[in-house]
Amino acid sequence: MSSKSLLLCGNEALVYGALLAGCDAYFGYPITPAGEIIECAAKKFPELGRVFIQAESEIGSINMVMGAAAAGQRAMTASSGLGISLMQESVSYLAGMEIPCVIADITRSGPGIGNISVEQSDYFQIVKGGGHGGYRCPVFAPASAQEMCDMAFRAFDMAEKYRTPVYILTDGMIGQMMESVTLPEPIEKSAPAPYSLTPGNARTNHFTSIYLEAEELEKKNEALLAKYREMEANDQDAELWKTDDAEIVLVAYGIMSRLAKNAVDELRERGIKAGLVRPKLLFPFPKNALNALVDRAKKFVCIELSGGQMIEDVKLAIECRRPVELIHRVGGKLISVDELVAGVKAVA
Amino acid sequence: MKTFRVLKDRPAGFFPEFEKRPAPLRRNMHYCPGCGHGVLHKIVAEALADFDIKDRTTFISPVGCAVFGYYYMDCFGISTPHGRAPAVATGLSRAHRDSVVISYQGDGDLAAIGFNEFIHTVNRGENLCYIFVNNAIYGMTGGQMAPTTLVGQKTSTTPNGRCATEDGIPFRVAEIVASQPNPVYVERVALSSPKEIMKARAAIRKAIKNTMERKGLSFVEVLSPCPIGLKKDAAGISKFIDEEMTKIFPLGKLKDVAAERVPAEHPVPVYDCEKVRAALFPQENRAEKEEFFGEKLREDIYNESEIFEKERRIKVAGAGGQGVLSLAYIIAHMARLRNFNVTYLPTYGPEMRGGTADCSVVASRREIASPIVDSNANMLIALNQPSLDKYLPQLKPTGIIVYDSSSITLPEISERQVAYGVPAAQLAVGLGSTRYGNSLILGALAKMMEELFLTPEDTKDFSAVVEAALRECFADKPKIIAPNLEAFRLGKEKAFRANTGKNPE
Ligand SMILES: Cc1ncc(C[n+]2csc(CCOP(=O)(O)OP(=O)(O)O)c2C)c(N)n1
Numbered sequence: 001m002s003s004k005s006l007l008l009c010g011n012e013a014l015v016y017g018a019l020l021a022g023c024d025a026y027f028g029y030p031i032t033p034a035g036e037i038i039e040c041a042a043k044k045f046p047e048l049g050r051v052f053i054q055a056e057s058e059i060g061s062i063n064m065v066m067g068a069a070a071a072g073q074r075a076m077t078a079s080s081g082l083g084i085s086l087m088q089e090s091v092s093y094l095a096g097m098e099i100p101c102v103i104a105d106i107t108r109s110g111p112g113i114g115n116i117s118v119e120q121s122d123y124f125q126i127v128k129g130g131g132h133g134g135y136r137c138p139v140f141a142p143a144s145a146q147e148m149c150d151m152a153f154r155a156f157d158m159a160e161k162y163r164t165p166v167y168i169l170t171d172g173m174i175g176q177m178m179e180s181v182t183l184p185e186p187i188e189k190s191a192p193a194p195y196s197l198t199p200g201n202a203r204t205n206h207f208t209s210i211y212l213e214a215e216e217l218e219k220k221n222e223a224l225l226a227k228y229r230e231m232e233a234n235d236q237d238a239e240l241w242k243t244d245d246a247e248i249v250l251v252a253y254g255i256m257s258r259l260a261k262n263a264v265d266e267l268r269e270r271g272i273k274a275g276l277v278r279p280k281l282l283f284p285f286p287k288n289a290l291n292a293l294v295d296r297a298k299k300f301v302c303i304e305l306s307g308g309q310m311i312e313d314v315k316l317a318i319e320c321r322r323p324v325e326l327i328h329r330v331g332g333k334l335i336s337v338d339e340l341v342a343g344v345k346a347v348a
Numbered sequence: 349m350k351t352f353r354v355l356k357d358r359p360a361g362f363f364p365e366f367e368k369r370p371a372p373l374r375r376n377m378h379y380c381p382g383c384g385h386g387v388l389h390k391i392v393a394e395a396l397a398d399f400d401i402k403d404r405t406t407f408i409s410p411v412g413c414a415v416f417g418y419y420y421m422d423c424f425g426i427s428t429p430h431g432r433a434p435a436v437a438t439g440l441s442r443a444h445r446d447s448v449v450i451s452y453q454g455d456g457d458l459a460a461i462g463f464n465e466f467i468h469t470v471n472r473g474e475n476l477c478y479i480f481v482n483n484a485i486y487g488m489t490g491g492q493m494a495p496t497t498l499v500g501q502k503t504s505t506t507p508n509g510r511c512a513t514e515d516g517i518p519f520r521v522a523e524i525v526a527s528q529p530n531p532v533y534v535e536r537v538a539l540s541s542p543k544e545i546m547k548a549r550a551a552i553r554k555a556i557k558n559t560m561e562r563k564g565l566s567f568v569e570v571l572s573p574c575p576i577g578l579k580k581d582a583a584g585i586s587k588f589i590d591e592e593m594t595k596i597f598p599l600g601k602l603k604d605v606a607a608e609r610v611p612a613e614h615p616v617p618v619y620d621c622e623k624v625r626a627a628l629f630p631q632e633n634r635a636e637k638e639e640f641f642g643e644k645l646r647e648d649i650y651n652e653s654e655i656f657e658k659e660r661r662i663k664v665a666g667a668g669g670q671g672v673l674s675l676a677y678i679i680a681h682m683a684r685l686r687n688f689n690v691t692y693l694p695t696y697g698p699e700m701r702g703g704t705a706d707c708s709v710v711a712s713r714r715e716i717a718s719p720i721v722d723s724n725a726n727m728l729i730a731l732n733q734p735s736l737d738k739y740l741p742q743l744k745p746t747g748i749i750v751y752d753s754s755s756i757t758l759p760e761i762s763e764r765q766v767a768y769g770v771p772a773a774q775l776a777v778g779l780g781s782t783r784y785g786n787s788l789i790l791g792a793l794a795k796m797m798e799e800l801f802l803t804p805e806d807t808k809d810f811s812a813v814v815e816a817a818l819r820e821c822f823a824d825k826p827k828i829i830a831p832n833l834e835a836f837r838l839g840k841e842k843a844f845r846a847n848t849g850k851n852p853e
């Protein structure tokens with residue numbers, strides 16, 4: 001049985017995807033533009049007898065996630081920039097203790113309280129680690145309500161496969177815009193992981209991130225690093241849009257990738273062979289996809305609602321073998337398709 | 349005497365060998381001689397074995413000297429971030445309702461950095477056992493002031509003694525917990541003498557028992573010796589607890605309602621695929637719909653009219669409160685009902701508050717790239733003059749306008765644009781409520797589509813879809829469905845073509 005489509009905002013679609021993936025528990029604290037997530041979870045989790053708590057803060061949420069996830073549950077939280085900042089100490093613990101869970105950041109503009117309009121300036125924080133210590137988390141970058149649903153659904157498997165927190169990073173526009181969504185089939189629930197603190201499992205099970213001996217911690221951290229290399233080898237994922245013959249390769253994620261597609265079409269109408277690479281995961285970064293385009297491409301153009309953060313990964317990915325330009329805007333305004341077309345023409 | 353058995357023997361709740369401890373220190377504990385943590389661990393471990401709960405207990409090691417609690421306890425363990433044990437405990441305890449979660453925290457951990465998580469966990473009355481180790485000092489970091497440090501007490505961060513006016517006064521946690529309705533049991537005990545240790549043992553066992561019986565939140569504050577941090581010998585530290593600490597932190601039971609507390613009922617999580625689908629997948633009440641629509645109800649209809657092959661980029665705009673968003677929402681539902689991809693994007697951000705409202709709706713058979721409707725709009729639905737004036741320049745030269753002619757004077761438009769008007773606001777008043785304006789506009793939309801674009805087959809279907817969408821959008825207000833359908837019919841009747849545009853798309 002496949003579902004007929006529903007009209008959902010991205011934030012709601014995320015909750016549906018999580019529930020269909022068997023998510024057992026949601027813990028959160030209200031913030032715009034992620035508000036529909038906690039509101040939808042408050043309704044839908046109890047409807048299915050699952051755990052929902054409005055925590056006292058984002059510090060509370062993420063640590064409740066830690067408890068539930070350590071107990072073998074699929075647990076998640078969501079917030080926007082400020083709240084994600086508050087969570088960082090615990091995300092580092094989760095990464096160190098290798099406890100799988102899912103965290104969504106529906107970004108707004110910063111720094112500080114900024115405003116609730118769209119920006120993509122949390123890239124460094126989320127994609128490069130965010131908290132203390134040298135950890136990485138896989139980062140999904142949905143660009144539609146459908147992907148909010150699908151990626152939330154996939155994120156739990158990814159989290160458990162690698163025993164790691166997984167982020168879903170998108171902007172308030174993808175979170176709040178309504179789109180038609182077709183739901184995936186619910187999963188058959190399986191038993192909690194053998195390493196979890198679940199009655200019936202070996203009671204020697206425990207989680208800690210403390211390693212007093214340098215040799216011991218070195219071993220532990222090298223194992224984490226190996227895991228991140230494995231992700232880079234296996235899990236890069238990007239959508240390629242008209243890149244086959246592209247001489248100008250745009251790179252964009254989230255809402256800007258949607259506008260960039262229209263820009264590609266218009267540029268092509270004007271005789272400029274443009275294409276788009278849209279990372280679906282930001283870590284691991286789709287280096288292979290970008291590298292494969294270097295031979296034909298004359299230039300890469302990174303489009304970001306930030307001062308230029310992902311552009312560093314683009315340059316690293318292609319090892320600066322082609323010029324990489326930036327089209328950016330900050331403060332809460334989108335870059336319109338017309339502006340994109342003009343911007344690309346100016347640098348092409 | 350039993351006390352000394354507790355203190356001297358290795359309780360069966362400890363691992364036989366402390367294998368999680370780095371070699372070669374696997375026989376003894378890491379605590380300083382005379383430290384209260386060791387005694388408390390033994391009391392807990394003894395209870396785990398006596399109550400036969402090792403297989404369903406999680407012992408939370410805090411950040412503090414007890415960070416290595418998991419070396420010893422023969423049960424599940426997790427070491428949490430500094431102060432966050434209560435939140436982690438909440439997650440653990442909700443995950444497995446019959447598990448026993450022991451949150452073991454120092455005074456810095458619980459009463460300073462983690463007090464917010466703590467007090468809200470207390471307020472929710474989670475089913476947990478709290479052991480709060482009040483040693484009046486930060487032991488692990490080398491003897492700094494704790495929230496429970498006594499006035500005048502010298503620590504490395506209060507070198508002249510804690511000053512009541514500058515540094516605050518000892519924080520009395522048990523009293524705060526006892527003042528709250530949800531906790532079931534609150535007691536303060538001390539580890540200053542065999543007699544007091546026996547009382548502490550009884551209190552901790554009771555708290556663990558309450559948790560096993562799902563009575564709610566039990567809290568035991570333990571005045572605990574830290575001879576190293578307080579720079580005292582064994583006798584000196586006991587004296588300090590008995591004579592100084594207990595003056596500020598009086599011992600005894602502060603609350604006990606365990607006898608009358610009935611365990612709370614909790615919902616059972618549902619994972620059965622059929623039930624999950626029923627809760628999340630769109631449910632169609634076919635019988636009810638068929639009765640309403642008769643033969644008009646058809647699934648998977650494919651509208652053949654050429655207009656539907658092109659992406660429809662629609663801007664709906666008007667004054668705030670005019671129902672712009674709900675009109676756009678109905679249109680989005682219409683498209684979804686006929687299996688188009690749809691995006692619905694209300695004006696986002698500060699402009700919302702400017703008194704005008706607008707919404708972008710895109711419907712397409714193909715993937716929709718940009719959901720923003722600006723310079724490429726091919727339809728403008730305007731409900732007041734300012735929004736028509738604002739968005740007309742963005743309408744394609746071949747675009748379509750649908751407008752409320754009771755408040756809008758149509759300016760000159762390009763010869764390939766076409767406009768349909770209906771005096772929606774005015775007619776709505778006649779129908780009894782301005783809220784019917786949207787359905788009147790939908791009537792004009794239907795008339796325009798039928799006259800210019802739709803095949804006879806789709807003409808029939810278009811009105812059916814409007815009806816279906818109205819029913820869906822007003823599902824929670826069934827009374828207003830019929831008058832809206834009436835308004836829709838009236839709108840269609842009264843709508844008129846306002847120009848003679850040649851070749852709209
Ligand atoms: C976020 C954070 N801040 C500071 C520390 C350093 N720290 C470790 S233990 C501790 C104090 C613990 O004192 P208490 O809770 O009273 O435990 P005790 O050692 O006295 O049993 C501090 C401040 C830390 N680990 N994490």
Ligand code: SF4
Nearest residue numbers: 379380383413487574
């Ligand atoms: S410093 Fe104090 S609390 Fe820590 S182990 Fe030593 S005596 Fe115990």
Ligand SMILES: [Mg+2]
Nearest residue numbers: 454455485487
């Ligand atoms: Mg202390």
